[in-house]
Amino acid sequence: MAGKGALEDIIILDLSRVLAGPFCTMMLADMGATVIKIEIPEGGDDTREYPPFRKNRNGEEESLYFANINRNKMGVTLNLKTPEGKKLFCEMVKKADIVVENYRPGVMDKLGVGYETLRQINPRIIYGSVSGFGNTGPYRLRPGYDILAQAMGGLMAITGEKGGPPTRAGSAMGDVLGGLHLAIGLLAAVHSRELTGQGQRVDISLMDAVIAATENTAIKYLESGKIPPRMGNRYAAVSPYDAFQVKDGKIIIAAGNQKPYEKLCIEILDRPDMITDPRFANMEGRLTYQDAIKEVIEDRLKDMTMKEAAEYVLSKGIPAGPIYDISQILEDPQVKDREMFVKMKHPTLGEITVNGCAVKLSDTMPGVYSPAPELGQDNSRVYGGLLKICDDEELETLRKKGVI
């Protein structure tokens, strides 16, 4: 996506499949990097077969999952198991800034294109990998999936109803966190290269990324000796900070400290006595007696809709908001203003909606420019044009041999 993006001079060879790696390169492509998605000639990225599907102009079921996560990328095919494919890849590495892959550790080495080989070819190359458990340690060769990272990284253990089972965050949060950490590592390495002239290896583990996202869970346990319990929507340090039932659903009220609590008592509940009530006088008490506070709040708001209740509480300066499902998010004026969903034309799917980028840069605003590639659509443009590695005749020979 050459243009005026923040990363417009960066060329990324993207061997990654499914979500963690592609989520990372999606963000980098949104910010202007040229992302060359490299897929196996037979079938390509697994997510080309992932739901949701739409019947396309050719009458075939085509994946919207793939179309969403791979917009803004160019697409080429390459079989790294052939000697010609390896050679072609090594030629590409000479002209690229970043290689991204999410194979199981060891696979790239076995293919003869591991980091040690690639840095000999181009010492400036930055090599980013994301895998279930990272490139080191006793579990490095274990298969990794999002749900395993959420389970072994400790997010499931702290998510769920009080007394209920451990619960997975409802999106592929392990993959997303892995992809975000990979983007940070790659961009830090790009900066480091400005200082040293050398590339390096970025190694991300989904399990590590989930552990990092549990923030202070370990110190809570280490200091108290108690495993932090699941507690629904409540928060161990602050109350009232929870979901409250209203007429047609639930809203959040988050009275983070003394001032909003007092406002809540006076302006919403009409119960100034709850400020001085010794049970609720400080945060410790409000944590102990949160059921009693909840009863008062829910009784006060029971005849209001989510929208009415949230606006009423907010109007008094107390943090509050509805619990939205995706249909409500798509209609929300703030979400529209922030362009968190973008409509685009897709050559075979017609008009589709894809996610916007959550990184807003004032002078180099990320954007959605081009649809996800058909399998191998940019073979001549990339091998022949951008990287000037092959002419058309060579490409035709490589195609016949199954190399591309």
Added chain:
Amino acid sequence: MAGKGALEDIIILDLSRVLAGPFCTMMLADMGATVIKIEIPEGGDDTREYPPFRKNRNGEEESLYFANINRNKMGVTLNLKTPEGKKLFCEMVKKADIVVENYRPGVMDKLGVGYETLRQINPRIIYGSVSGFGNTGPYRLRPGYDILAQAMGGLMAITGEKGGPPTRAGSAMGDVLGGLHLAIGLLAAVHSRELTGQGQRVDISLMDAVIAATENTAIKYLESGKIPPRMGNRYAAVSPYDAFQVKDGKIIIAAGNQKPYEKLCIEILDRPDMITDPRFANMEGRLTYQDAIKEVIEDRLKDMTMKEAAEYVLSKGIPAGPIYDISQILEDPQVKDREMFVKMKHPTLGEITVNGCAVKLSDTMPGVYSPAPELGQDNSRVYGGLLKICDDEELETLRKKGVI
């Protein structure tokens, strides 16, 4: 943290408090950036009063929350509401690369140190803000909290038991996602500055960051017209991919496609008939009849412990793992090998354990170098030394006036 970190030449003025901003600058400090944490002279960052606490060498309760998230940072005090404080800050901006803040939008402008002012002083300055709803749009002035972002960004709506209530991810995931997106935006802007010579503004909304992390939820809804339901630990596209009860807890088995499913049937369940059984022959069937499959798996593993069951399933090449709580994570050999928790000496707290950095860089490995600052501990080192703005006498005057 001048040293050999990837960001060793980057100076960050960090006005952020609590979690989203400080989580971002923690990562950048771990990667070698010089982070100058700027706190109000009276009391400093709110999290100095957040649990967990430990009695320190002076016999006072001191926060480990603050100590964890603010390691590797220098600390100065500054009152931006005084004319001298504003002047001092503007002098600092001349010598810095990045300003980070997480005030409600508009506060920095009211203080007279908004982005438009700062870019006049230093056109190379990169200005990063993270707030509940971002710096634009109808909700920009609303108070923002993690739980509101999780609720309004749609993560709660898809997290929880089937038929159960919407559920918050158990850590401050909205803040963490906001901090990660901010780090990506700042580093992209650092690179863009190499190309243009100009800084820019990075604007992150917690709500946007959560929406991005729900990945394909919107396209699922838009294509089917159905709100994606909460489904406990299951995943809409793959089965068996769930938590399974064993003797002493639950383990995850994630048979992502046909091959591991067949292995599971043959090598674990001794039920080759389940491969050809028309109910289970393809993924669609295995999604429809997942309760029946679960019954067979749980019956087979019911006499094994979590450790035994996970290792047994894994030994046949099928992705599996235990659901860990934090005590088990801290003892896990992979976690130790990856140094995801680091012991360090703290001048008043003694030995403490802090989170490690999940970004592993081969040549410039992030690390934990120095304890979180006492309030204002680096005033002379920063104002007098590093930035050479004031001499000792001036500093003493500023201190007496309550400016620092």
